[in-house]
Amino acid sequence: MTNAGQPGFSEEHTLREACTGAAAAATRAASAISRVSRLEEAQLRLEQKVILANALASNAIISCRKLMSDRFGYAHSRADSYLDGADSESEYQAQLLKAPLLQSGLAAGDVEAGSVTEDSAHEYPPPHMPVAAEDAEPEDRWLNLGCCRYKVAGEPGLLSPLHDILGTYEIVTSSWLYALFVFLPFAYAAGVLDWGPAAIFCLNFIGLIPQACLLGDVTEDLASRFGDVAGGLMNATFGNIIELALSMSLLRANKMEMVACSLLGSVLSNLLLVMGAAMFVGGMRYKVQDFNLLVNKVSRSLLFCASIVLVFPAIAKYVDAQDFPEPVVVKISHGLAILLIVVYLCYLLFQLKTHARMFIDEAGGAPTLSLVGSVSLLFAVSVSVTIASEYIADAIDGVSHAWHLHQTFIALIVLPMAGNASEHVTTVKLALKNRLDLALNISLGASLQIAIFVVPLVCLISWAMGRSFLLLFDLLTMAVLLCSVVLSYFLTADGFSNWLIGMLMMVTYVAMALPFFFRRVHDDP
Missing domain, CATH: 1.20.1420.30 (NCX, central ion-binding region)
Structure with missing residues (x-):
């Protein structure tokens, strides 16, 4: 004897199927949330590793710059000139890595325009690099004696x-x-x-x-x-x-x-x-x-x-x-x-x-x-x-x-x-x-x-x-x-x-x- 002819059977069966489907959907949602959470954790760990790698690279560059004093001896504080415009840690690290290149003048064209403002350039100006004597063009020297002017x-x-x-x-x-x-x-x-x-x-x-x-x-x-x-x-x-x-x-x-x-x-x-x-x-x-x-x-x-x-x-x-x-x-x-x-x-x-x-x-x-x-x-x-x-x-x-x-x-x-x-x-x-x-x-x-x-x-x-x-x-x-x-x-x-x-x-x-x-x-x- 079945309950198919009973009035409340169809509603109960439908409700049970709906609950089963909802439970399955909740399980799938929980699994998706877990996967997203693991993905976010992995992304966070990756970002931390990238930041750490950038920091290590910047420290290595700074150390090398200190040792190479004849070329980079002036430049090891210039990286701080880009702190004011940094909106995130990753941007700061990227700017920190660009600073040594700007200081040496080797990759100025690789840095996007507008990264150095007028105020920051005044507060953290580029170091003075000496010019070799042979690169300077000699100027004429003149001696003024009263109304006479002699070229020396x-x-x-x-x-x-x-x-x-x-x-x-x-x-x-x-x-x-x-x-x-x-x-x-x-x-x-x-x-x-x-x-x-x-x-x-x-x-x-x-x-x-x-x-x-x-x-x-x-x-x-x-x-x-x-x-x-x-x-x-x-x-x-x-x-x-x-x-x-x-x-x-x-x-x-x-x-x-x-x-x-x-x-x-x-x-x-x-x-x-x-x-x-x-x-x-x-x-x-x-x-x-x-x-x-x-x-x-x-x-x-x-x-x-x-x-x-x-x-x-x-x-x-x-x-x-x-x-x-x-x-x-x-x-x-x-x-x-x-x-x-x-x-x-x-x-x-x-x-x-x-x-x-x-x-x-x-x-x-x-x-x-x-x-x-x-x-x-x-x-x-x-x-x-x-x-x-x-x-x-x-x-x-x-x-x-x-x-x-x-x-x-x-x-x-x-x-x-x-x-x-x-x-x-x-x-x-x-x-x-x-x-x-x-x-x-x-x-x-x-x-x-x-x-x-x-x-x-x-x-x-x-x-x-x-x-x-x-x-x-x-x-x-x-x-x-x-x-x-x-x-x-x-x-x-x-x-x-x-x-x-x-x-x-x-x-x-x-x-x-x-x-x-x-x-x-x-x-x-």
Whole structure:
């Protein structure tokens, strides 16, 4: 007996079939959802792998770019210039991979138009790449003498008065600092006529600033005639005439503590004030600036080593004065001075021969002065600097008592400003042009030359003169030197710069100067 004839049978059968179909559809939907979920998970894992691969590739490119400093040493922060326009992680990675190609100029056409905006190009500008000297076309040079105009053709040889006149005019009109030459006659008059310690010191100090600029320009012009080794030695010797002349004058006045403070002040001024000002000014115009990390690391390591060597005699003296009397400290100082000279010669070999490609930053141009003219001008300025240094050394005692400033403050803070004024202006101009790498090479290189060449050279010269200039500093000076070197080492360790780092360096310099500024003069109550 069947239920086919019953009234509710057809409805129940239909409902059962509908439920069975719905269950099957739900099963198929669940299976489809599961497959879609697995597909999404696989796609997500694939995207993560792609992002990871892009990140690894970008890191590899950055590492290779750091190693290839002669081609890509400027470029390892440029990838950040495309962060502002990135809407997704994948787009950011794609832009990060394009950045090295843009920096090298090898695949600029492969990047779609519009990827670099005007604002981002200003905030993260391309690094300056030096142009070889042979690629630059020589320009005609003209000499205007009253109503006559002469064309000066060719390069200056052994003796060329027209080249010397034109070259000297070009040099002294290249910077506003040369306008301070108007104070030089008054400086000589103050010394000869004895206008008083304050007038003698101030006028001769101001007169040293343009002479330091002229010495640097003439030395570079003369060094361009010779090879890298001879040119490097000439830059090291004549480029530090101001520091050497002041040191010799203070040595003859038997002011040994001021000799040490003036040399260390030059190191600290270039390391903190000059470098910090360049980073600050450049960072105010560009968000991030980069520099050659390999060259910077070599210079910072040498400077850190030199600072440790310079404080060894003082540490030995303060630890046990009985075991390290003054004759022993004299021998230690002379030995360390010889070692630092050897280190400097090795550094020249490293920079000019074995690893010269690391230090390529600017192509040298043709000389503007003749050989006789440049040597004569260099000799005349050196004699003038020596005279001004003698006047300054004789006036320091009177200035210290009149202004109630300790002599260590004058030597550590005031005197280095005359020799570093040219570097200060030059580095700031370079930073504004986004050439921070060259600016740091100038400031850090100047500090390094003072620390590993001028300081030991002055020690050896004093030894030959029968003077007892020792590498012996007080505790405050040692602390200032070590802290400044360590701070600059860490602030520039990643190859990036911004205005905040520059401000920290300048604040550190001011904080370092305050204890010496408020240091009591011996005749004060």
